[in-house]
Structure formats: C-alpha cells, structure tokens
Amino acid sequence: MRHTRLRAVTTAALAAATALTLAACGGASPGDSTDGSTSGSDGGSGDGDQSAVGGEASAWILTGGGWPVTAASFERWNEGNPDQTITVEEFENDAFKEKIRTSVGSGEAPTLIMNWTGGTLADYVAGGQVDDITAETEDLVSRVMPSVAQNGVVDGATYAVPMNDVQPVILYYNEDVFAQAGIEVPTTWQETLDAVATLSDAGIIPFSLAGQSVWPELMWIQYLTDRIGGPEVFQAVLDGEPDAWSDPAILEALTKIQELVDAGGFGDAFASVAADQSADAALVHTGRAAMLLQGSWLYATFHADNPEFATSALGFTTFPTIEGGSGDPANIVGNPANFWSISASASDEAKQTALDYLNEFVYDEDQLTAMLDAGSVPPVAGLEDRIAQSDDAEYLEFAYGMVQDAPHFQLSWDQALPSDQAQELLTNLSQIFLGEITPQQFVDAMNAIL
Amino acid sequence: MRTVERPGAAAPTRPVAAVRRARTGPTFWMAVPALAFFALFALLPLGGVAVLSFMEWDGLGTPRWAGVGIWIDTLTDQATIDALWRTAVFVVVSYVFQAPVALLLGVFMAGRQRYRAVWSVLYFLPLLFSSAAIGITFRSLLDPNFGLSRALSPGTLSTNWLGNPDLALYAVIFVVGWCFIPFHALLYQAGVRQIPASLYEAAVLDGAGRVKQFRFVTLPQLRYTIVTSSTLMLVGSLTCFDLVFVLTGGGPGEATRILPLHMYLTGFRSYAMGPASVIAVLLVVVGLALSLLLNRLSGSGRMQSQQAGA
Numbered sequence: 001m002r003h004t005r006l007r008a009v010t011t012a013a014l015a016a017a018t019a020l021t022l023a024a025c026g027g028a029s030p031g032d033s034t035d036g037s038t039s040g041s042d043g044g045s046g047d048g049d050q051s052a053v054g055g056e057a058s059a060w061i062l063t064g065g066g067w068p069v070t071a072a073s074f075e076r077w078n079e080g081n082p083d084q085t086i087t088v089e090e091f092e093n094d095a096f097k098e099k100i101r102t103s104v105g106s107g108e109a110p111t112l113i114m115n116w117t118g119g120t121l122a123d124y125v126a127g128g129q130v131d132d133i134t135a136e137t138e139d140l141v142s143r144v145m146p147s148v149a150q151n152g153v154v155d156g157a158t159y160a161v162p163m164n165d166v167q168p169v170i171l172y173y174n175e176d177v178f179a180q181a182g183i184e185v186p187t188t189w190q191e192t193l194d195a196v197a198t199l200s201d202a203g204i205i206p207f208s209l210a211g212q213s214v215w216p217e218l219m220w221i222q223y224l225t226d227r228i229g230g231p232e233v234f235q236a237v238l239d240g241e242p243d244a245w246s247d248p249a250i251l252e253a254l255t256k257i258q259e260l261v262d263a264g265g266f267g268d269a270f271a272s273v274a275a276d277q278s279a280d281a282a283l284v285h286t287g288r289a290a291m292l293l294q295g296s297w298l299y300a301t302f303h304a305d306n307p308e309f310a311t312s313a314l315g316f317t318t319f320p321t322i323e324g325g326s327g328d329p330a331n332i333v334g335n336p337a338n339f340w341s342i343s344a345s346a347s348d349e350a351k352q353t354a355l356d357y358l359n360e361f362v363y364d365e366d367q368l369t370a371m372l373d374a375g376s377v378p379p380v381a382g383l384e385d386r387i388a389q390s391d392d393a394e395y396l397e398f399a400y401g402m403v404q405d406a407p408h409f410q411l412s413w414d415q416a417l418p419s420d421q422a423q424e425l426l427t428n429l430s431q432i433f434l435g436e437i438t439p440q441q442f443v444d445a446m447n448a449i450l
Numbered sequence: 451m452r453t454v455e456r457p458g459a460a461a462p463t464r465p466v467a468a469v470r471r472a473r474t475g476p477t478f479w480m481a482v483p484a485l486a487f488f489a490l491f492a493l494l495p496l497g498g499v500a501v502l503s504f505m506e507w508d509g510l511g512t513p514r515w516a517g518v519g520i521w522i523d524t525l526t527d528q529a530t531i532d533a534l535w536r537t538a539v540f541v542v543v544s545y546v547f548q549a550p551v552a553l554l555l556g557v558f559m560a561g562r563q564r565y566r567a568v569w570s571v572l573y574f575l576p577l578l579f580s581s582a583a584i585g586i587t588f589r590s591l592l593d594p595n596f597g598l599s600r601a602l603s604p605g606t607l608s609t610n611w612l613g614n615p616d617l618a619l620y621a622v623i624f625v626v627g628w629c630f631i632p633f634h635a636l637l638y639q640a641g642v643r644q645i646p647a648s649l650y651e652a653a654v655l656d657g658a659g660r661v662k663q664f665r666f667v668t669l670p671q672l673r674y675t676i677v678t679s680s681t682l683m684l685v686g687s688l689t690c691f692d693l694v695f696v697l698t699g700g701g702p703g704e705a706t707r708i709l710p711l712h713m714y715l716t717g718f719r720s721y722a723m724g725p726a727s728v729i730a731v732l733l734v735v736v737g738l739a740l741s742l743l744l745n746r747l748s749g750s751g752r753m754q755s756q757q758a759g760a
Contacts, residue, residue: 098718105510127511212613212701269594271613271702283595419508420720431703434615 055084055349057357059112059340060100063090065297066165066376073367077357084353086112104129107345111354117151117160117339118415119422125154130341134158136355140362147409148336148379160339163362165296165376166403167335169219171320172298173291174284175313177204181290185315189256189322196265199290205267207260208289210275214430218413219293221429222333223319224253230327231408237450238416245446254432254439256322261433271434278305285309293319295334296399299392300375316398332402333410337379372396377403424449496734503727516724524728532704533712533729536619537688540708544623544687549680552631556638557668570639577632585696588625612698615705622706626693630686634679641675642668677748684744685737709733 061070071088078085089110091099096114103109104124113130115121124130134157141149144162152160173185181202186192196206210216225233229249236244260266267289273279275294278301283289285306292298302310321329340362342354361367363380371378375392377399387396403409414422428445431437437445504520507513524530559570576584591598592611599609611621645668653663669676691710694700700707700715707715709729717726 101509101721123508123510129510212698214701269610269613271615272592272594272610273613274589277590279593279596288595420722423715423720427704430701434703436615436703 055347055353056087057084057111057346057350057353058087058089059354060089060091060096060110060114062093062096062114062338064093065300066371066374069367069370069374069376070164072370073361073364074357076366077361081353081356084349084356086353086357104343109343109345111343111346111350112357113341113343114163115160115339115341116335116412116415118411119418120415121152121160121339121341122154123418124341125159129344130159131344131351132157132159133161133342133355133358137161137358140359143363143380145379145381145404147403147406151336151411152339152341160341161358161362162337162379163340163358164338165371166337166379166399167295167297168332168399168403168406168409169223169293169295169319169334170298170399170402171291171293171317172281172284172302173315173317174287174289174309175315177287177290178315185291185317186320187317188320192265192320193260193263195290196260196263200264204287205283205289206265206291208273208280208283208292209266209270209433210273210280211266211270211430211433212273213275214426215412215414216275216280216294217429217433218426219295219333220257221250221253222410222413223293224256224322225249226327226331226333226408226410227319227322227329228252228325228327231331231410234410234413234416237446240450242450243447244450245443251439251443254442257432258435258439261435266433271430281305285314296377299395299399303375316395318402328407330405331408331410332406333412335412335415336409379403421446421449499727499730502723503731505724505727507723508721509723510721513723520724521728524725525732527725529704529707530712530729533707533709536704536707537709540619540623540690541684541687543620544626544690545680545683547623547627548631548634548683549676551627552634552679553638553672553676555631555635557642557664559635559639560642573635574632576629577636579629581629581692582696584625584629585693588628589697592621613702615702618698618702618705622694622697625697626687626690629693630683634683637675637679638672641672645671673748677744681741681744684740688737688740689733709736 059074061067061074067090071090074086074088087110100109100113100115101120104113105127107129109129113124115124121130137158140161141152141158145166148162148166149158152158152162171185177199178185181198181204183195183198184191186195199206209220222234229247229252233244233247233249236247273283278298280289280292280294281298281301282305284292285302299310299314299316302314318329318332340354340358342351346354363378368378368380368383368386372383372386372390372392375395377396381404383400384397387393387400390396410416414426417425425446428437428442432439432442502513504515504517505513506516506520555573559566559573589612590596594610594613609617612618649667649671650663653667658666689710690708691714694706694708694711695714698706700711710733713726713729713733716722716729
C-alpha cells in the first residue's frame with residue numbers, strides 16, 4: 001500500500017513538474033532564440049579576461065527599421081580594423097530588452113550596451129554598470145543636437161551617446177481620404193472632434209491605433225498632457241513628487257482620450273490592432289483609416305509596404321494644438337534616439353576599441369549618407385543642405401525642422417520611468433482606452449506606486 | 451495504435467527496486483541519468499525560485515533579502531487575486547470545452563469507419579504546428595480589420611474577438627482547445643483501441659445500442675485514460691503561456707492576464723523578480739495540489755495494471 005501511495009504521489013509530482021518545466025521553456029523562448037550564438041561572443045569581453053588581445057569588443061543591435069545602417073557601420077569598422085574587431089549580434093526588440101538586462105546584471109554584457117536612456121540608464125549608472133564617458137566623447141556630443149544628447153547625461157556626466165536617427169512622433173494621414181471626405185487635416189482639438197464625426201459618418205476610422213500593443217496609446221497621453229500642461233507635469237512624476245499624477249492636465253488628457261474613444265475616434269476594434277505587424281499603418285494606406293499618430297520610423301514602413309501610396313498620398317503633420325493649453329505646440333514626444341553606453345565590466349582593450357568606434361564611426365560621412373538615403377533623420381546640426389538634396393527632402397525637412405525647433409523633446413514615458421512604474425502605466429492606460437477605469441481611478445492607481 | 455508508453459511512469463518504481471539491491475536485472479542506476487537531468491533542470495531551479503521569492507531583485511543589482519513581506523504584498527495584490535480568479539475560469543472552461551470534444555473525437559478515431567484515417571490525419575494536424583505559429587495565425591484570422599471577417603460576407607464573424615475584454619479570454623480558450631484537443635483525442639483513441647472487442651460483443655448480445663455501449667463499456671474502460679488526460683489538461687491549462695502570450699500578451703487591459711502571464715510580465719516587464727518568483731512558487735504548489743487531488747479523487751492510487759493505456 002505504501003508503495004502504490006508513493007508511486008501515485010511521485011507520478012503526480014512528475015506530471016506537474018514536467019508541465020511546469022514545459023511552460024517555463026515556452027516562456028523563455030522569445031529571449032532564447034539567439035542564445036546559442038550570443039553566449040559565445042560576450043565571453044571575450046567579460047572582465048577578468050586577462051588574455052584579451054587586440055582589443056576585441058562586442059555589441060548587440062536590433063533588427064528592422066533603420067538598424068541595417070548601424071550593422072553596415074560595424075562592417076566598415078571591422079574591415080578597417082581587423083585586429084580590433086567588434087562582434088555584432090542582432091536581436092528582435094523584445095528579446096533584446098529581456099536579454100540585455102540579465103547580461104548587464106551578471107557582468108556578461110557586450111562592450112557596447114544599447115539603451116533608450118531614461119529609467120534603464122539610471123539603473124545602470126546606479127549599479128556602476130556603465131562607464132562615465134564625458135571626456136572621451138566630448139567631440140561627438142558637440143556635433144549632436146543638445147535636446148537629444150542631454151538624454152545620455154545622468155547627474156551631469158555623459159553615460160550614453162546617441163547612435164542613430166531621432167524618432168519624433170508624427171501625425172500621418174491619408175490625403176486621398178481627406179479629399180474624399182472634403183475636410184482639412186485637423187490642427188486644433190475642436191477640428192479634431194469635428195473631423196472624427198465627419199469621418200465616422202463616412203465609415204472611415206478617424207485614427208488608426210495599435211491598441212493591442214498598448215505603447216502607441218502612450219503617444220496620445222504624452223502629447224495631450226504636454227499640450228495641456230507642458231513638460232513640467234510629467235517631470236514632476238519623474239521627480240517622484242507625491243501625487244504628481246493628480247495634475248489637472250493629466251486628468252484632462254485622460255478625459256479627452258475617453259471622449260475621443262467614445263466618439264469613435266479609434267473605430268471599435270483598435271484593441272485588436274498590433275503594431276509589430278504594422279497593421280496600424282496598413283489601415284491608413286489601404287484607406288480604411290484617415291490618420292495615425294506614430295513614430296517617425298513608420299515613414300520607411302509606408303514606403304516598404306505600399307510605395308505607391310507613400311509617394312502619392314502620404315501626408316504628415318504635427319499633433320493638433322489644444323485650446324487653452326499652456327504647453328508649447330512646438331514640443332514633441334518620442335524617442336530622441338538609441339544610445340550607446342560602455343560596459344564597466346569590459347576589459348580596457350575592449351573599451352578602447354568601443355570608444356574609437358564611437359568617435360570615428362558614429363555619424364560619420366558614410367553613416368549620415370546612409371541614414372538620409374533610408375529616410376531617417378540624424379540628430380546632427382547643420383544638415384539642411386544635404387537634406388534639401390535628398391530623395392525624401394519634403395519629409396526629412398519636416399521631421400528635421402520639427403526636432404530642431406522643439407523647445408522640449410519628451411522621451412517616451414515607458415522608457416523614462418522605472419520599469420515597474422512603466423508596466424503599471426501601460427496596463428492602466430490600456431484600461432483607460434477600453435473604458436474599464438475612470439481617469440480618477442487611473443490617477444489613484446499611478447499615485448499609489450510613485 | 452499501441453499504448454503510449456511514458457518513460458516518466460517507470461521512474462517512481464525504481465526506488466523500490468533500489469531497496470532490494472540483490473535483485474538482478476535493470477537497477478536503480480538506469481534511472482540516474484533521467485533523475486540527474488530532472489534534478490538539475492527542474493528541482494534546482496525550483497529551489498532557486500523558492501529562495502528568490504523572499505528577495506527583492508530587479509535583475510540588475512544584487513538580490514536583497516526581504517523576507518515574507520514580499521509574499522504578503524504579492525498575495526494581497528489585487529492584480530494577483532484577479533489573475534488567480536481568471537486562471538480558475540480559464541482552467542475550468544478549458545476543461546469543459548476540451549474533455550468532451552477530445553473524448554468523442556478519440557472514440558470516433560478509434561472506429562473502423564470509411565475515411566476514418568483521413569479524418570484522423572486532419573484532426574491530428576494542429577499537434578504538428580508550433581504554438582507560436584498557431585498564435586500568430588489565429589491572431590491574424592481573428593483580426594476584425596484584416597482577418598476572416600473580411601474574406602467572408604461582411605458582418606459574419608466580424609466581432610472584435612481578441613480586442614473585447616469580455617470575449618478575449620474565451621477566444622483564447624477556443625484557440626488553446628483547438629491546439630490541444632488532438633493530443634487528448636490521440637490518448638483516447640489509444641485507450642479505446644485497448645478495449646477488448648468481446649466486451650462490445652457481449653453488450654450487443656445484451657441488447658445495448660450505441661449510446662449504451664459508450665456509456666457502459668467505453669467510458670468505464672477509459673477511466674484511467676480519462677484521469678491521465680484530465681491531469682494533463684488541467685495542469686497544462688494552469689501553466690499555459692506561449693499561446694496566450696502570442697495571441698494577446700495578457701490584454702486587452704488585463705483580460706487574459708492569467709497566472710503564468712502575470713508571472714512573466716511581473717518578472718520580465720516590471721523586473722520585479724521577487725514577486726514573480728512568489729507567483730511561480732504559487733503555480734507549482736497549485737499544480738502539484740491539483741495533480742494530487744485528481745489522483746486521490748480518481749482512486750488511481752489503487753491503479754493497477756490495466757488494459758487502458760494510462
């Protein structure tokens with residue numbers, strides 16, 4: 001009897017443990033897809049690796065968007081410096097975010113650590129995991145627009161330098177749809193509400209929104225809060241001031257979002273639209289939606305997915321002004337750029353290689369040409385002439401001017417905040433868009449974790 | 451079709467053999483490689499997670515001891531309570547949906563009808579696809595803007611399946627069921643094939659129709675298959691992660707944030723490894739308790755060699 005009892009218990013334990021282990025495998029798989037190839041490469045840059053000769057370094061980059069330009073830049077470096085090559089691994093966005101954190105935490109990070117600055121960079125700096133590179137990168141930083149470069153500064157020292165295109169959030173629209181509806185692109189909130197009514201009646205989704213991905217919803221609250229109350233409102237949240245979310249500007253922004261949702265501003269199926277498959281852009285270029293608030297990287301997506309539409313009917317403008325708002329309508333939100341930091345646990349040789357690469361290859365002639373060809377905006381001053389001669393002059397001039405004239409460039413809230421607050425923000429914001437909670441409930445929930 | 455021999459089922463009997471060393475034949479040592487892997491890749495991480503559940507760690511710095519406070523905070527957190535409730539609904543509804551369909555399909559597949567093999571192959575197909583691919587495919591099919599509803603006449607199926615917080619969980623349960631029913635149907639098919647034809651012949655002589663044959667011969671004979679299948683189904687849906695993650699990522703809002711997703715999002719989005727470990731331990735405990743309970747209820751502790759393939 002005892003034996004069978006033991007057997008039953010063990011069988012059950014094995015079955016449960018097996019199922020749990022399988023689930024754990026499933027959970028890890030997105031981040032593990034490139035595991036085999038990366039674990040070999042970062043060993044050379046780990047500290048304590050005394051025998052590192054020739055200053056070999058490593059870097060992890062992303063795929064898609066403008067990243068091929070960065071990959072090409074590393075290829076050029078490796079051709080010119082065969083004795084101090086930089087090993088490059090490419091990752092999908094989410095996989096990168098999961099993997100980089102654990103590798104930085106365990107001292108196994110690549111020499112060049114890519115980040116979006118904000119809360120993550122602050123964590124790295126607090127943990128002493130990235131180096132102060134103020135003196136070494138002075139030259140590079142002086143060429144970059146200050147509103148972008150300042151994001152890499154923590155407590156007065158430079159810990160990260162920008163390395164690719166500036167990514168403001170832009171209001172894209174379909175010119176054909178507006179022509180058919182016989183209305184103009186809205187420039188104020190009242191015009192926006194009027195346009196929503198007209199377009200909805202015509203059976204067109206006024207604003208395409210990738211609600212399933214949630215982060216595109218951030219762009220709405222960011223712009224609305226900035227237009228209504230200025231950048232100081234969110235700065236108070238970042239500074240951790242008590243009840244900072246209770247600012248009337250945030251309440252009004254949330255209320256306006258829910259009004260827009262109720263008026264059918266995003267159609268009735270936005271929660272099923274995912275940004276990672278560019279379904280939000282597809283709604284616009286197929287004429288089913290009129291407008292889309294998204295990052296500047298979508299310009300390339302429109303050209304890749306539907307070149308005919310992109311050359312004939314793709315329009316772009318700034319976010320509407322809000323009547324009575326105290327924020328400067330020239331302010332923009334988005335990602336100033338991606339940044340490079342240098343791992344504190346790398347060997348001195350590897351660090352030197354990485355610094356040489358930063359100073360010689362980031363925003364050099366070849367990279368600037370490649371970026372402009374790809375339709376992305378380098379955050380470097382004095383490019384007006386080159387932009388005017390490029391193929392995408394109209395768009396690039398618009399985006400470049402927008403960034404240069406902006407008094408304030410707000411880093412995406414989910415990047416600026418510590419991770420736990422960012423996640424809570426995304427969850428609550430999606431519930432605001434779904435109408436599951438009221439603006440006051442949002443404010444209370446966010447205040448509670450400040 | 452033969453009984454599915456599960457290697458795991460043989461292992462528990464080994465300690466018994468080990469006591470009686472003198473016996474000849476396969477010894478305890480043959481189970482060592484399997485047990486070593488199990489210890490290294492299941493028990494050791496499990497212990498690590500248990501320790502981590504008392505610590506505060508953001509994945510970057512050094513884990514800091516925080517004690518039971520972290521358990522209290524996590525278990526009283528409304529998000530965890532909601533996730534627990536949602537998981538219960540998910541497990542129960544999944545079971546109610548999967549078990550009968552799998553049983554009936556399995557019985558059908560075990561039959562001798564014409565074209566049965568063709569049908570069986572079709573039913574079997576979902577088992578061959580990767581769950582990530584299934585997730586992406588269903589997400590596209592259920593997309594109200596570009597999915598099935600556009601291909602069919604307008605209006606049909608054009609519901610916002612995965613975007614409506616009231617429907618999303620059930621849409622996910624359907625897809626998970628679609629994915630796992632073939633496996634359980636296969637178990638039942640094997641089970642039914644093991645039932646001696648003489649039992650049915652006797653039933654026919656006694657005047658039993660098809661329904662009565664099913665009720666009084668097939669079902670009782672499948673008893674242990676049902677226990678196996680139910681355990682796998684319940685524990686499987688308790689820990690179901692990949693499909694849900696790909697389909698909805700826990701959204702819209704928190705509508706499909708079941709425990710495994712809650713654990714993942716807490717650990718790898720909020721980087722709160724302590725609370726995530728608490729949820730992980732909770733999952734292990736609930737999963738174990740569920741398996742033990744099923745074993746106890748079904749009386750499989752008294753389970754002896756049977757003709758059913760359990």
